[in-house]
Amino acid sequence: MSSTWLTKAVLQFERVLWLVSIGMLFVLGYFWGVLEFGMSHPVSLMTSLEALSGFEFSGCSVHQLPGGIWAHISEGEVGYIFTRTELLFISIVTFFCQIALAIIMVLSLIALRDKPYRLYAGVALYASGLLMVSPLYSLYESGVVLPWWELVRVAGALLCVRWAAKSLPVPQTHSQALIVYASQTGSAKYLAQRLHDTAHALMDIACVSTLTEQTLKRYQRVFFVVSTYGQGEAPDSARRFVTTLQGANSAASQTQFSVLALGDRTYQTFCAFGHYLSELLEQKGYQRAIPTTEIDRMDPQGVAHWWQQVGELLGIHTAPELFEYDDYTVVANECLNPEQTHRLAHRVTLFCANARYEAGDLLAVQPEQKDEHERLYSIASYQDNTIELLVRQHIRADGTIGLASGMLSQLTPGDRVLASVREHTTFHPKANVPWIMIGAGTGLAPFISFLKKRQAEQDSAPCWLFFGEQYVEHDAYFAKDLTAFQDQGILTRLDRAWSRSDGVYVPDLLQQSHKAIRQWVAEQGAHVYVCGSREGFGESVLATLQDILPEPQWQSQLHTDLY
Numbered sequence: 001m002s003s004t005w006l007t008k009a010v011l012q013f014e015r016v017l018w019l020v021s022i023g024m025l026f027v028l029g030y031f032w033g034v035l036e037f038g039m040s041h042p043v044s045l046m047t048s049l050e051a052l053s054g055f056e057f058s059g060c061s062v063h064q065l066p067g068g069i070w071a072h073i074s075e076g077e078v079g080y081i082f083t084r085t086e087l088l089f090i091s092i093v094t095f096f097c098q099i100a101l102a103i104i105m106v107l108s109l110i111a112l113r114d115k116p117y118r119l120y121a122g123v124a125l126y127a128s129g130l131l132m133v134s135p136l137y138s139l140y141e142s143g144v145v146l147p148w149w150e151l152v153r154v155a156g157a158l159l160c161v162r163w164a165a166k167s168l169p170v171p172q173t174h175s176q177a178l179i180v181y182a183s184q185t186g187s188a189k190y191l192a193q194r195l196h197d198t199a200h201a202l203m204d205i206a207c208v209s210t211l212t213e214q215t216l217k218r219y220q221r222v223f224f225v226v227s228t229y230g231q232g233e234a235p236d237s238a239r240r241f242v243t244t245l246q247g248a249n250s251a252a253s254q255t256q257f258s259v260l261a262l263g264d265r266t267y268q269t270f271c272a273f274g275h276y277l278s279e280l281l282e283q284k285g286y287q288r289a290i291p292t293t294e295i296d297r298m299d300p301q302g303v304a305h306w307w308q309q310v311g312e313l314l315g316i317h318t319a320p321e322l323f324e325y326d327d328y329t330v331v332a333n334e335c336l337n338p339e340q341t342h343r344l345a346h347r348v349t350l351f352c353a354n355a356r357y358e359a360g361d362l363l364a365v366q367p368e369q370k371d372e373h374e375r376l377y378s379i380a381s382y383q384d385n386t387i388e389l390l391v392r393q394h395i396r397a398d399g400t401i402g403l404a405s406g407m408l409s410q411l412t413p414g415d416r417v418l419a420s421v422r423e424h425t426t427f428h429p430k431a432n433v434p435w436i437m438i439g440a441g442t443g444l445a446p447f448i449s450f451l452k453k454r455q456a457e458q459d460s461a462p463c464w465l466f467f468g469e470q471y472v473e474h475d476a477y478f479a480k481d482l483t484a485f486q487d488q489g490i491l492t493r494l495d496r497a498w499s500r501s502d503g504v505y506v507p508d509l510l511q512q513s514h515k516a517i518r519q520w521v522a523e524q525g526a527h528v529y530v531c532g533s534r535e536g537f538g539e540s541v542l543a544t545l546q547d548i549l550p551e552p553q554w555q556s557q558l559h560t561d562l563y
């Protein structure tokens with residue numbers, strides 16, 4: 001159809017006819033009920049019936065009395081008298097029904113020009129005409145109304161339109177392209193939203209968790225922005241779709257696709273899921289429109305190059321504003337372990353009037369060198385406008401300090417930082433259930449935010465924290481905060497492992513408490529959250545938990561933020 005608004009209007013014909021039918025049935029039922037059961041205190045008629053105009057309704061006579069009042073008259077006696085309010089309300093209902101039918105008839109005549117809608121428009125024209133000539137719209141001139149025939153008229157009109165609706169083409173979305181994101185830490189979602197903002201009139205956006213094969217085939221082109229998680233795995237949100245796609249039969253499809261694969265080149269499994277998804281889609285018959293593009297740590301130049309190719313396909317000539325950063329002011333910067341000269345950890349407090357976030361979200365920090373990639377840090381606070389970070393000063397193999405961590409650890413109050421909150425929905429804590437939080441090193445940060453959330457919301461569900469670091473005398477980060485949470489009953493249990501002081505690691509503590517952990521998860525419905533370095537800590541913790549946690553809790557109640 002040449003006009004978008006006309007297409008949308010035609011697709012609403014059936015709904016409008018249902019509303020009209022309901023209005024007609026109301027008028028029909030009202031008159032029918034009153035005339036069958038509404039006789040009360042009849043009085044003698046003082047004039048002849050021939051002098052009164054009126055109509056017959058299911059064998060009952062209704063006439064207009066002097067003064068414009070309508071009444072049921074039987075055997076020369078006046079029965080139920082319709083008030084002016086009743087007649088006005090009925091007139092309004094029938095008036096709007098007639099207006100709606102007239103609009104459908106006009107639009108149907110216009111839509112008859114379009115072949116895909118011709119049958120449907122023709123039947124809608126017939127059905128609206130059938131309803132329009134109902135004597136209910138001209139009671140006072142119609143002479144005779146047969147209620148059972150009017151019921152047949154309404155039912156027939158609706159059935160005709162319902163049958164004709166099967167001839168309609170598959171409903172199309174308002175655009176022919178879709179951008180899909182599969183995000184673990186929120187970066188893929190953020191990037192997809194920024195790209196969609198550039199082309200929202202030509203492109204829909206969806207999370208991969210809502211995607212079905214049928215949805216995929218409705219679009220001419222589908223563009224995926226996906227991250228790789230863990231050892232080349234799909235993000236949690238993409239697992240169901242991948243399983244569905246794996247089980248689908250291969251068949252030729254007109255849908256074209258392209259994958260923008262996000263990753264970190266320092267990992268051996270760099271962009272592995274993006275490549276796997278691309279190959280799987282091609283195996284299932286989808287057409288590759290643009291080669292799979294690898295993006296190292298949100299490299300803006302790589303994203304811009306891919307988007308330029310997308311723009312050539314869709315006719316988009318606007319370059320996207322990929323990254324928007326807010327101006328944060330440094331409030332405080334405290335080194336928590338000054339004796340650990342090669343593993344300094346800083347508690348950095350930042351302020352921004354526009355900062356809005358949830359517990360579990362991340363802060364993307366832009367290093368001073370603008371051509372460098374942003375860095376993501378877990379937020380250790382739960383108060384809008386103020387954000388606390390736990391930053392480890394990263395020392396490279398050659399002895400130099402990492403750009404972002406070096407910058408953050410050297411900040412002083414009053415300094416400015418460009419940063420942006422990244423929503424991390426898969427790591428948002430679930431309310432009103434017990435939590436088991438497992439972190440090591442700076443992986444403690446989000447759990448401070450979790451506990452502050454519990455405190456602010458006065459949530460009384462129990463919380464259990466496992467924390468691991470090197471030295472009890474140096475690395476007891478947020479010790480005062482944790483003690484306060486324990487004193488207030490917010491933190492129910494705290495187990496700490498000091499690898500250098502005691503030779504104990506977090507997986508050792510988990511094994512020692514495996515029965516209690518299983519009981520918390522299986523019987524109390526606790527959710528388990530793991531945050532820290534994937535290599536070493538994360539791998540060993542997940543292996544231990546897999547032995548402890550029963551299915552299906554292993555999949556549904558475990559949340560990870562491993563880097």
